[in-house]
Amino acid sequence: xxxxxxxxxxxxxxxxxxxxxxxxxxxxxxxxxxxxxxxxxxxxxxxxxxxxxxxxxxxxxxxxxxxxxxxxxxxxxxxxxxxxxxxxxxxxxxxxxxxxxxxxxxxxxxxxxxxxxxxxxxxxxxxxxxxxxxxxxxxxxxxxxxxxxxxxxxxxxxxxxxxxxxxxxxxxxxxxxxxxxxxxxxxxxxxxxxxxxxxxxxxxxxxxxxxxxxxxxxxxxxxxxxxxxxxxxxxxxxxxxxxxxxxxxxxxxxxxxxxxxxxxxxxxxxxxxxxxxxxxxxxxxxxxxxxxxxxxxxxxxxxxxxxxxxxxxxxxxxxxxxxxxxxxxxxxxxxxxxxxxxxxxxxxxxxxxxxxxxxxxxxxxxxxxxxxxxxxxxxxxxxxxxxxxxxxxxxxxxxxxxxxxxxxxxxxxxxxxxxxxxxxxxxxxxxxxxxxxxxxxxxxxxxxxxxxxxxxxxxxxxxxxxxxxxxxxxx
Numbered sequence: 049x050x051x052x053x054x055x056x057x058x059x060x061x062x063x064x065x066x067x068x069x070x071x072x073x074x075x076x077x078x079x080x081x082x083x084x085x086x087x088x089x090x091x092x093x094x095x096x097x098x099x100x101x102x103x104x105x106x107x108x109x110x111x112x113x114x115x116x117x118x119x120x121x122x123x124x125x126x127x128x129x130x131x132x133x134x135x136x137x138x139x140x141x142x143x144x145x146x147x148x149x150x151x152x153x154x155x156x157x158x159x160x161x162x163x164x165x166x167x168x169x170x171x172x173x174x175x176x177x178x179x180x181x182x183x184x185x186x187x188x189x190x191x192x193x194x195x196x197x198x199x200x201x202x203x204x205x206x207x208x209x210x211x212x213x214x215x216x217x218x219x220x221x222x223x224x225x226x227x228x229x230x231x232x233x234x235x236x237x238x239x240x241x242x243x244x245x246x247x248x249x250x251x252x253x254x255x256x257x258x259x260x261x262x263x264x265x266x267x268x269x270x271x272x273x274x275x276x277x278x279x280x281x282x283x284x285x286x287x288x289x290x291x292x293x294x295x296x297x298x299x300x301x302x303x304x305x306x307x308x309x310x311x312x313x314x315x316x317x318x319x320x321x322x323x324x325x326x327x328x329x330x331x332x333x334x335x336x337x338x339x340x341x342x343x344x345x346x347x348x349x350x351x352x353x354x355x356x357x358x359x360x361x362x363x364x365x366x367x368x369x370x371x372x373x374x375x376x377x378x379x380x381x382x383x384x385x386x387x388x389x390x391x392x393x394x395x396x397x398x399x400x401x402x403x404x405x406x407x408x409x410x411x412x413x414x415x416x417x418x419x420x421x422x423x424x425x426x427x428x429x430x431x432x433x434x435x436x437x438x439x440x441x442x443x444x445x446x447x448x449x450x451x452x453x454x455x456x457x458x459x460x461x462x463x464x465x466x467x468x469x470x471x472x473x474x475x476x477x478x479x480x481x482x483x484x485x486x487x488x489x490x491x492x493x494x495x496x497x498x499x500x501x502x503x504x505x506x507x508x509x510x511x512x513x514x515x516x517x518x519x520x521x522x523x
């Protein structure tokens with residue numbers, strides 16, 4: 049049963065449903081002793097994940113038996129588990145493990161867990177085969193490149209090989225977007241969306257692990273990486289880093305679980321990356337204790353905003369005007385859709401449509417027509433309006449305040465090039481692997497055709513890029 053439990057924990061979280069399924073089924077297995085069941089109960093406690101040493105021991109045991117397994121055993125986790133059981137030194141009765149009833153009971157458990165598809169664990173066997181067939185120590189190099197997050201990244205590689213994350217070429221943008229949204233929800237369900245958030249809001253308070261997670265998404269589907277980054281990094285990050293406790297208490301848990309979809313509405317059509325030059329305004333109305341969010345002209349609309357079509361709320365960056373004085377760009381939370389997903393009054397959103405790539409991301413344009421929001425929707429860590437209607441900030445210098453605010457969001461700027469490097473590594477890996485198999489032209493009649501990678505011109509194209517990929521990774 050160990051291979052099943054290993055796969056179950058491979059994403060770092062064993063869900064309550066998975067735990068209950070394993071324990072209920074195992075409780076009825078006549079071939080398990082009470083001591084066996086106690087061990088399995090300990091291993092399947094969702095509140096107590098195996099430590100890194102235990103998980104590594106499990107992996108090493110499974111890898112050892114993978115090297116002894118035949119092709120049939122490598123195609124089925126249960127077959128592999130039975131091989132392990134029959135090989136156990138203290139195995140008293142081999143008939144248990146050759147019984148059709150035992151196989152049927154274990155197959156049923158595997159099916160109930162939803163991991164009976166070979167695609168869910170093919171990576172496990174492929175990595176073993178590569179290691180066996182190579183003199184180069186792939187695992188050691190992988191550990192060096194993975195640095196402090198090797199175990200976490202290994203679990204991510206396995207998670208993204210599950211059938212539910214199978215890559216597809218989807219040409220219809222609406223279907224593609226729904227697939228990406230479903231993937232984001234699945235990752236959020238396992239707790240990955242909230243990795244960088246404080247523990248009291250369902251997170252792990254670990255920005256380094258979030259960056260590592262984003263880097264691993266770059267090896268998979270880049271629409272998923274961007275959508276994930278917008279929801280949990282940019283939108284959630286703006287609430288976390290620019291808001292205060294009241295905003296954290298109200299929004300962060302829902303954001304991390306993707307129960308509240310949001311977008312990061314900073315860029316404007318006419319002003320691009322010139323954030324200080326944004327023209328959208330947030331004017332304080334002292335009579336009603338509200339901010340009025342307004343887009344002055346068509347070109348001042350928010351442009352190319354990821355998650356715009358799926359969002360219920362937007363983190364809007366606007367010029368904050370209080371008592372007629374402009375205090376510079378601040379972020380405010382502006383609801384854009386109701387529970388039925390209909391646009392709220394004063395909100396206009398248009399789909400950016402098909403792009404040259406990343407069509408799984410729902411980019412859109414947003415305009416605001418004198419939209420009123422409560423005063424408490426101002427993300428007020430670096431600037432607030434007091435009960436008398438006066439603006440106040442702990443950072444008096446407007447320039448310093450502006451750059452301090454933007455500096456809190458630098459985590460996302462670190463993540464994007466890491467995912468970009470992952471995509472570049474994938475490309476160079478495909479090119480080199482192809483060059484080690486593809487042959488073209490022979491030196492003489494009857495001779496074997498030459499491998500592409502044996503041509504110096506081909507080496508000169510690929511090897512510097514490979515070296516650059518390693519250099520950038522270490523950097």
